Amino acid sequence: MIAPSILGCNRGALAEESRMLQDAGADMIHLDVMDGSFVPVLTFGAGTAAAIAEAVDIPVDAHLMVSHPDRLISPFAKAGCEWITVHPEVTEHLDRLLGTIRDAGCRAGVALNPSTPPGFLRWVAPKVDLVLIMTVNPGYGGQKHLTYVHSKIGEVRRLLDINGGGDAIISVDGGVDDSNAGTLISLGASVLVAGSFITGSADPAEAIRRLR
Numbered sequence: 001m002i003a004p005s006i007l008g009c010n011r012g013a014l015a016e017e018s019r020m021l022q023d024a025g026a027d028m029i030h031l032d033v034m035d036g037s038f039v040p041v042l043t044f045g046a047g048t049a050a051a052i053a054e055a056v057d058i059p060v061d062a063h064l065m066v067s068h069p070d071r072l073i074s075p076f077a078k079a080g081c082e083w084i085t086v087h088p089e090v091t092e093h094l095d096r097l098l099g100t101i102r103d104a105g106c107r108a109g110v111a112l113n114p115s116t117p118p119g120f121l122r123w124v125a126p127k128v129d130l131v132l133i134m135t136v137n138p139g140y141g142g143q144k145h146l147t148y149v150h151s152k153i154g155e156v157r158r159l160l161d162i163n164g165g166g167d168a169i170i171s172v173d174g175g176v177d178d179s180n181a182g183t184l185i186s187l188g189a190s191v192l193v194a195g196s197f198i199t200g201s202a203d204p205a206e207a208i209r210r211l212r
């Protein structure tokens, strides 16, 4: 699946831009929600997510780069986000948080910063629907893809498979383009999040085709 990040889109027209990306062949819309605390930048909240979810027929994934994700599960679920992804680095109660996401009717994702070890998945694998492996430090689009993280993809797949998370899927986020997409898929990813490669292109439909 190809999940364009709308971080680099026209902020005054995010619903229209998301619709355009759907028509260009996207399978999912990736929302980078930033609070100015967990990461320096502030992006948008649940109201904007609702306008985007209303404008498209494909699933919306809210990637919550925020210091208090527990406060945002209900608003983003009500906004129509099918997937909600949280960072384990900022919660002492990941098990509970994953349960809250599923109880809200959503699919539960965990996003791992490049330096975050994946071993904790042993304990929460059955409660996870998606693992978002960050190949940049979160906060900005257009950063250099960190290839040293590639070895984590197979490790995550193994941890999921042997601990009851065999149905969970792996997504990779950060500096994804047509030069690394094939490698990422061959290592075990099934969702590619791409921001600047798609939305910075003069022809987003062609960029999505090239990734596919």
Ligand code: DX5
Residues within 6 Å of the ligand: 005, 007, 030, 032, 063, 136, 137, 138, 139, 140, 141, 142, 143, 173, 174, 175, 176, 193, 194, 195, 196, 197
């Ligand atoms: C980084 C975000 C990513 C990013 C993707 O903080 O989580 O989703 O915007 O953009 P590119 O593909 O430009 O790295």
Ligand code: ZN
Residues within 6 Å of the ligand: 005, 030, 031, 032, 063, 173, 193
């Ligand atoms: Zn993201």
